Amino acid sequence: MNFTQDLRLLLKSRYPIIVINTREEDRLEYIIKHSLNCSNSQQVYSWDFVDGYTNNPSDNGYAKRNPLLALEFIENLNNESLNLFLLKDFDSFLNEIVLIRKLRNLAKIIKTQSKHIIIISCKINIPFALNDIITVIDLPLPSLLEIKKEIIRLSKALNLNLNSELVNNITKSCQGLSIDRIRKVITKIIAQYNQIDSRSLPIIIEEKRQIINQTHLLEFYPYSKVNRDIGGLDVLKQWLQKRSRSFSKQSLNYGIPSPKGLLLVGIQGTGKSLTAKAIASDWMLPLLRLDMGKLFGGLVGESESKMREMINISEGLSPCILWIDEIDKAFSGLHSQGDSGTSARVFGTFITWLSEKKAPVFVVATANKIQSLPSEMLRKGRFDEIFFLDLPNRQERESIFKIHLSKVRPRSWQKYDIHELSLLCNKFSGAEIEQAIIESMHTAFSEEREFSTEDIKIAIKQFVPLAFTDKEQVESLQAWAGDGRARNASLT
Numbered sequence: 001m002n003f004t005q006d007l008r009l010l011l012k013s014r015y016p017i018i019v020i021n022t023r024e025e026d027r028l029e030y031i032i033k034h035s036l037n038c039s040n041s042q043q044v045y046s047w048d049f050v051d052g053y054t055n056n057p058s059d060n061g062y063a064k065r066n067p068l069l070a071l072e073f074i075e076n077l078n079n080e081s082l083n084l085f086l087l088k089d090f091d092s093f094l095n096e097i098v099l100i101r102k103l104r105n106l107a108k109i110i111k112t113q114s115k116h117i118i119i120i121s122c123k124i125n126i127p128f129a130l131n132d133i134i135t136v137i138d139l140p141l142p143s144l145l146e147i148k149k150e151i152i153r154l155s156k157a158l159n160l161n162l163n164s165e166l167v168n169n170i171t172k173s174c175q176g177l178s179i180d181r182i183r184k185v186i187t188k189i190i191a192q193y194n195q196i197d198s199r200s201l202p203i204i205i206e207e208k209r210q211i212i213n214q215t216h217l218l219e220f221y222p223y224s225k226v227n228r229d230i231g232g233l234d235v236l237k238q239w240l241q242k243r244s245r246s247f248s249k250q251s252l253n254y255g256i257p258s259p260k261g262l263l264l265v266g267i268q269g270t271g272k273s274l275t276a277k278a279i280a281s282d283w284m285l286p287l288l289r290l291d292m293g294k295l296f297g298g299l300v301g302e303s304e305s306k307m308r309e310m311i312n313i314s315e316g317l318s319p320c321i322l323w324i325d326e327i328d329k330a331f332s333g334l335h336s337q338g339d340s341g342t343s344a345r346v347f348g349t350f351i352t353w354l355s356e357k358k359a360p361v362f363v364v365a366t367a368n369k370i371q372s373l374p375s376e377m378l379r380k381g382r383f384d385e386i387f388f389l390d391l392p393n394r395q396e397r398e399s400i401f402k403i404h405l406s407k408v409r410p411r412s413w414q415k416y417d418i419h420e421l422s423l424l425c426n427k428f429s430g431a432e433i434e435q436a437i438i439e440s441m442h443t444a445f446s447e448e449r450e451f452s453t454e455d456i457k458i459a460i461k462q463f464v465p466l467a468f469t470d471k472e473q474v475e476s477l478q479a480w481a482g483d484g485r486a487r488n489a490s491l492t
């Protein structure tokens, strides 16, 4: 069901108070007035804290700076027809006892009348006493069709002649932005170039990157073709290769459901993050990195809004890859957190979204400590597959050496004795192999000469890998995976 269908159903089922989670007040008002066919028989009243009611000359300014009076207006209105009351800024007062009581009383009355209160809010923090009478839904970011209509409307208003290819490209790059932001960025482009052409695309993408990064929750990496070679992990790579076109139109027409995502569990430095970035690059999709720690930081109640915002942005940008780094850190000790159940609720929202999402958002979650992950997350149906990334075997180490040496010495990497080096660094992770190469380069550079196999051998000998310093943790992960709870990412 889409947003308007959802809303219509709630109104038809006589839900008295609905909170709509969005920052786009104007767009929501437009959608409500137009797609709900609000004719004369369906009156939409709009209230905000500063101007009071604004829609009707006879009520203009009524209940200005007085949320209680705004509710009394709803109670006293005698009107047989369907009435919707859009209340802006109202979420800031939801914790006041007088308003909680008034809303509870009013909910009973308006249930039997054709009145509905719609609270527009971008921070969901519903007091416990109102949970049973309030329903929260989200206004998704504009669809491609809505964006395209807006681009065409703007270009007509600005007297610009855009060909259809440019309209499509601009539309695609605006995906994930609100209508308001789209207007702002187009105005900025016009101010700079006096027209819209292919130079506009990087400006839009940069604007999008900044806006998403401002959430302090998500980081946006637009699609770019970067060579991200992964050494070893052949089973995982084959699995991914098979699904590389699963977000294409052809795959959809074939009837294949979009893949949900992967959980990558493994020892530090074994290529989990590298894999997330490589998927985005190979599948030619943008990448969003979610900072789970930030989700739970900040004020009480914020994490719920943030989780909804994260879902809204990633669905608005889809198809995309959502990389959730160190998911174990965010949800560890979930049931013992003394935050009156917020973490558990946010976790519930996340898990439900993961299992039921229809939008093509491919989630790549990474974790180092499987013991701290809630068991609900490991259940079938959450992720398509759980892979375990172990320390690389000898052959894998050889290909990791090859990847990193050919990166720094593209013409002469063959002169290094990769076979011997790979034998020497048993129990090294990919990151540690890379580190040993860098260390040997530093040594040789400081002595003003080229680095050699011998330098790398010395660096390896001096290096104490994590497999020794954190032996217990590494072995317990290996034992967990050995029990068949995850698929090995490497050929054994």
Ligand SMILES: Nc1ncnc2c1ncn2[C@@H]1O[C@H](COP(=O)(O)OP(=O)(O)OP(=O)(O)O)[C@@H](O)[C@H]1O
Binding pocket: 229, 230, 231, 232, 233, 266, 267, 268, 269, 270, 271, 272, 273, 274, 275, 366, 367, 368, 400, 403, 429, 430, 431, 432, 434
């Ligand atoms: N299999 C591999 N092939 C090539 N390079 C690798 C591999 N594994 C690790 N590396 C190198 O090590 C770097 C760090 O690895 P990465 O960040 O992907 O590890 P991780 O498993 O995500 O570690 P952490 O759990 O600490 O986040 C990579 O950017 C890459 O340069």
